[in-house]
Amino acid sequence: MKNIKIKVPATIANLVCGFDILGMAINEPYDKMEVKLLKTSDIIIHHTDDFGLPVEASKNVAGIVLMKIQEHLNIKNGFELTIHKHIKPGSGLGSSAASAAGAAFAANALLGNILTKEEVVHFAMFGEELASGVRHADNIAPCIYGGITLVKSSDPIDIISLNAPALFVAAVHPQVEVKTSDARQILKKNIQLKDAITQWGNIAGLIAGIEKNDLSLIGRSLNDVIVEPVRSILIPEFETIKRKSLELGALGGGISGSGPSIFMLAEKKETAQKLAHMMKSVYDQIDIDSFVYVSDVNKTGISIEEQNF
Amino acid sequence: MKNIKIKVPATIANLVCGFDILGMAINEPYDKMEVKLLKTSDIIIHHTDDFGLPVEASKNVAGIVLMKIQEHLNIKNGFELTIHKHIKPGSGLGSSAASAAGAAFAANALLGNILTKEEVVHFAMFGEELASGVRHADNIAPCIYGGITLVKSSDPIDIISLNAPALFVAAVHPQVEVKTSDARQILKKNIQLKDAITQWGNIAGLIAGIEKNDLSLIGRSLNDVIVEPVRSILIPEFETIKRKSLELGALGGGISGSGPSIFMLAEKKETAQKLAHMMKSVYDQIDIDSFVYVSDVNKTGISIEEQNF
Known part of the structure; x- marks a missing residue:
């Protein structure tokens, strides 16, 4: 079956004065994720780290994103996901956003890029909701778009890519x-x-x-x-x-x-x-x-x- | 004695969401001002309109600016000022800012451009203080700089010229x-x-x-x-x-x-x-x-x- 390996950057949300609207992607640290499309509808999650994150799909930020995509697109395939997490959970460096955005990005690629970038953000936000109770995109957006992003609105999703200064x-x-x-x-x-x-x-x-x-x-x-x-x-x-x-x-x-x-x-x-x-x-x-x-x-x-x- | 004639644009402060920080200069309407440097220390004000604005320097937004410049620079010269006002007072189109900024700009030119642009803004703000009780620069700044300006801070004065779109x-x-x-x-x-x-x-x-x-x-x-x-x-x-x-x-x-x-x-x-x-x-x-x-x-x-x- 189809599979994909991706590299997912850490992100810095807010950038001091831009609470809830700005974020920036950085090259270090980053997660790696491998995702396989399955013939069955299972969502299987493996972790190669010892952070003790949940493997049950509905309790995992990547898992819930895959479930929502599966449900919304009404597809019969499932996903097998292996997360090599280096962005430490609870660090404030967009660890949950990396898992959520990575899952949405990989699933979309495996399904033939049927989602727009905004839709990828939309599904990834379910992971943030699970992690923090709030459907925010200030880490998700730079993780997917790169550089510095402005989330002008998250409903409807309106994301602006800003210049990325050499900093x-x-x-x-x-x-x-x-x-x-x-x-x-x-x-x-x-x-x-x-x-x-x-x-x-x-x-x-x-x-x-x-x-x-x-x-x-x-x-x-x-x-x-x-x-x-x-x-x-x-x-x-x-x-x-x-x-x-x-x-x-x-x-x-x-x-x-x-x-x-x-x-x-x-x-x-x-x-x-x-x-x-x-x-x-x-x-x-x-x-x-x-x-x-x-x-x-x-x-x-x-x-x-x-x-x- | 030296004299100068200037054209002073109307301005639109706030630009909807940028309350107290943004402003834009427009070409219509505009005021014209003529300023002469005097040998005596008098500040003489003439109006060619019937708006009934005060001619006593300390009560006139242009006059107070000239007084402050005279005082601060400790100069013995005065100014004779004729204002052809077309930006209607009380319109919300920067009428007082035009008088204040025009006076500061003209005085500075007559005195050999001894003030920086920020200092011209600084003195013009005394006019706004007289007009509205608040030393704000959101009309003053675009009036002097042109285009769209951001008053990032008015104390100390930090003004950013933004791009001026063809609007x-x-x-x-x-x-x-x-x-x-x-x-x-x-x-x-x-x-x-x-x-x-x-x-x-x-x-x-x-x-x-x-x-x-x-x-x-x-x-x-x-x-x-x-x-x-x-x-x-x-x-x-x-x-x-x-x-x-x-x-x-x-x-x-x-x-x-x-x-x-x-x-x-x-x-x-x-x-x-x-x-x-x-x-x-x-x-x-x-x-x-x-x-x-x-x-x-x-x-x-x-x-x-x-x-x-």
């Missing part, structure tokens, strides 16, 4: 748990209009900076007066890392998605490497294990490594 | 009074986070559309869920004009500044002309006098018509 990213994943649902619940439901105006000035500046490839403008737009002040409390040493990053030449950065990972953008790879080193040492000093990543922007989204049709 | 504008100024200060006071101080997210999705889409020259994206981003629902109540037939405009092919539009003028964007001049005709007839039917304008985007800002140095 480097340093990210640190401290081994503390921040649940997406908790990170969402602590947000205030009402905000001050004056703060919203500051925020949309920064978002507008960030989009203009991305489109104009103006790194200085990107840097001075990476400010979040609404979400970061609340969520950063959940992340140890957030302020220290942010301050030291700016001292070391980072353009700016903040919480990746709902955390606990922190990311910083830099113009040069060497700066990103220095940032990663500093981040690791900050957590070492307080005996918190951490993983660090240095990456460039992923411009293509999910890529096919091998296919046998 | 046409239809605007109608119904003869009803909406005071900027009233239009500001009726806004709620707190808004829902979910509405803010919708708004910043639209702003991000609008900026991306402007930079990419994507007129469809501009059109579907011209939605305001925060300010327009409150302020539009002050403008008779707002919903009728908006609905009919979209039916006639407008990309979108809304309240110009704090109103009462309504503007609509169109890809073609003929569409803008049809829109203007429709707008006028809507107000004719309910016996409200109105003025209509059809214009393209002003790309240069204030221009010098004549100078004798």
